Amino acid sequence: MKMLPNLNPTFIILILGIVIFIFVMFLPAFLELKKPKDAGPKMIMDYNFSANFAMKEIPITDLEETHGFDQTLVKRIIDAVSVLPNLEV
Amino acid sequence: MIAEILKALFILLTVLMIAYLGRHYIFTLTVLKNSQKRKKDANAENIVYQPFVSILIPARNEERVIGRILQRMTKLTYPKDKTQIIVINDGSTDNTGIIAEEYAKVQSHITVVHRNKEEAGNGKAAALNAGFKYAKGEIVFCFDADYYPQRNILEKLVKEFTDPKVGAVQGRVVVLNEPQNMVTRLVTLERIGGYRVDQKARDSLGLIPQFGGTVGGLRRSLLECLGGWDESILAEDTDLTFRVYLAGYRIRYVYDAECYEEAVESWRAYWRQRYRWAKGHMQCAFKYMFKILKSGNLTLKEKIDGSLLLNVYFMPIFVLFSWIIGIPLFLSHPPQWLSISWAFMPIFLYSFVGNFAPFFEVGIGAYLDGRNRALWLIPLLIFAFLYNIPICTKALLDLAVSKITRKKNNYWAKTYHSGNGNTYIIN
Numbered sequence: 001m002k003m004l005p006n007l008n009p010t011f012i013i014l015i016l017g018i019v020i021f022i023f024v025m026f027l028p029a030f031l032e033l034k035k036p037k038d039a040g041p042k043m044i045m046d047y048n049f050s051a052n053f054a055m056k057e058i059p060i061t062d063l064e065e066t067h068g069f070d071q072t073l074v075k076r077i078i079d080a081v082s083v084l085p086n087l088e089v
Numbered sequence: 090m091i092a093e094i095l096k097a098l099f100i101l102l103t104v105l106m107i108a109y110l111g112r113h114y115i116f117t118l119t120v121l122k123n124s125q126k127r128k129k130d131a132n133a134e135n136i137v138y139q140p141f142v143s144i145l146i147p148a149r150n151e152e153r154v155i156g157r158i159l160q161r162m163t164k165l166t167y168p169k170d171k172t173q174i175i176v177i178n179d180g181s182t183d184n185t186g187i188i189a190e191e192y193a194k195v196q197s198h199i200t201v202v203h204r205n206k207e208e209a210g211n212g213k214a215a216a217l218n219a220g221f222k223y224a225k226g227e228i229v230f231c232f233d234a235d236y237y238p239q240r241n242i243l244e245k246l247v248k249e250f251t252d253p254k255v256g257a258v259q260g261r262v263v264v265l266n267e268p269q270n271m272v273t274r275l276v277t278l279e280r281i282g283g284y285r286v287d288q289k290a291r292d293s294l295g296l297i298p299q300f301g302g303t304v305g306g307l308r309r310s311l312l313e314c315l316g317g318w319d320e321s322i323l324a325e326d327t328d329l330t331f332r333v334y335l336a337g338y339r340i341r342y343v344y345d346a347e348c349y350e351e352a353v354e355s356w357r358a359y360w361r362q363r364y365r366w367a368k369g370h371m372q373c374a375f376k377y378m379f380k381i382l383k384s385g386n387l388t389l390k391e392k393i394d395g396s397l398l399l400n401v402y403f404m405p406i407f408v409l410f411s412w413i414i415g416i417p418l419f420l421s422h423p424p425q426w427l428s429i430s431w432a433f434m435p436i437f438l439y440s441f442v443g444n445f446a447p448f449f450e451v452g453i454g455a456y457l458d459g460r461n462r463a464l465w466l467i468p469l470l471i472f473a474f475l476y477n478i479p480i481c482t483k484a485l486l487d488l489a490v491s492k493i494t495r496k497k498n499n500y501w502a503k504t505y506h507s508g509n510g511n512t513y514i515i516n
Contacts, residue, residue: 028468029465029468031465032465032466033271033274038268040268040513041263041266041349044349
């Protein structure tokens, strides 16, 4: 029994403090490991936005079918835009 | 007398730790500061420079992943008539060669080099040298078989070669199989720190961005002058990095040229990979330490950064050493506050403050990537750090034994790729 250190309150509080500190430090990590809420692997992008936008064909009919877009509205927008001067000429 | 020697050693180790501590903070703050700046050379995308390029893909028993990268290679936006893809089937005993040949049949720009069992299995450098003999490109790129690059990665990397001083380029590695388990998640954090912060800062500060041996390329003319890859070094990429700089060329890091990789999935695989890296890095440290200090081709800041980079795998051993000598220092002195601080200083400096620096680095990298939740895992990196202590110690001891006995013990421990990353590819 004499080999054991003197278990005075300060010593116990110190040990408890260390244990709580370690627990609090690792708690978020264990929570994230158990129930990951991270977005997962970083998505690498193949093109920058402008290139992507320029190269993709936008299927209007698909949009209408999949998202229920009103094609007449799209046509009206196209007609409105078509009166603008062609800047590429 | 012994106590005085231990004290002197202790001070030396502490100074070294502070040097690495400062390095981490400088890198992190540099990247954080530059993250708000827009790219000055935004027009670089428009530079039309499309030389003929060769892509070397060394593969040894990679049947689970070789099809994935070859499929991706056929989808690259770089002109096919300016691309040569060379798969080096390094004595595979599985279907790697057959799968590669299937692709070569339908894609004329893919060539498969088969190495027989006698010449194969001597490491990546030997396989790359075998493939390099067939390379015709002005720029020679390397990709590992488990990688999956951006479609326009070559355009992004190639444009850096418009600067004649650039001898090599390096792109960013992103872990693909991150959600798999704790090991892959921790490797991801290490990669974020290394590629989002370390490499980026080195490039911004005009230091030595490291050629990583994959997702990168070199000028063919330079590679020929250097005699290809050094087959006696386990870290052939680090070796090439320093040979490029000693030859008077520079390496650019292109952080938006991204490529997925499959990270190691177990602690055992982690040990094998890091042991190889540590041993190879130490080989390079012994080979180049004095050469870079004496070289007239490197600036002072490049010499400092190069020295720190070369010796980075010794640091876990130094930490262990400082813990060991801390105990006799503590016991040999009366337990006054000064003596106690001496004993605990390395632990406080490195394990608490010092480790905060790489943790801070990883944290900022994750923040810049928008990975706020991944930050929660950072405390677990202490286990990876502790694991690196026996890895690096064993690597150093094995290297010392092979030097003393003059026996070459450079066994290339191949990293196993399960192909599990396929499930995370959605595009």
